[in-house]
Amino acid sequence: MKLIGIVGTNSNTSTNRKLLQFMRKHFSSQAEIEICEIKHLPAFDEPEDRQAPTEVQALCEQIAAADGVIISTPEYDHTIPAALKSAIEWISYTTRPLINKPVLIVGASHGLLGTSRAQMHLRQILDAPELKARVLPSSEFLLGHSLAAFDESGDLVYANKVQELEEIFQEFQLFVKINQQLVKENLFKTEQSKAFSWESAIWGGERA
Secondary structure (H helix, E strand, C coil), rough: CEEEEECCCCCCCCCCHHHHHHHHHHCCCCEEEEEECCCCCCCCCCCCCCCHHHHHHHHHHHHHHEEEEEEEECCCCCCCCHHHHHHHHEEEEEEEECCCCCCEEEEECCCCCHHHHHHHHHHHCCCCCHHHHHHHHCEEECCCCCHEEEECCCCEECCCHHHHHHHHHHHHHHHHHHHHHHHHHCCCCHHHHCCHHHHHHHCCCCCC
């Protein structure tokens, strides 16, 4: 399984980058995780020629080629960083590679709450018509006190959080496989997305 992990900030010292790096190492036998940065992307500004910058096009191509996406976001003032919002605006403006793409949201913060508000906001954003990402439902990974969460080798030192992350990642792998099957069967065609229902996909339109 090929995944990309997007560092949801332009900070050079973010523990969200450390979280993705740990996931890449810890789950290396289960999936290939390529870490992508957004700190080099320009702020969103709709160009007159309607052509996205080369860096944005490259990110969109990476998303399109991946089986799924992991976004690790900090929380700034109860929401996601401006840099992440700008990157998402570029994505929705270009080839819209997040449409029907499985997404796992995780987050790390210095405080106790572990980006809970930012993750909720990000879910709302990714549900926008121009994005239509398939975000893993009913699961969230919140890493609080993240400054003390990693040792010198980059390993996550909270055993309970490692177990929680393993369980969520297992769920996400299954979610990706189910999504791939639905796309293969043309149940997630973009033009049919408004007519799609989980009942018809699972029960063939019939419910007990």
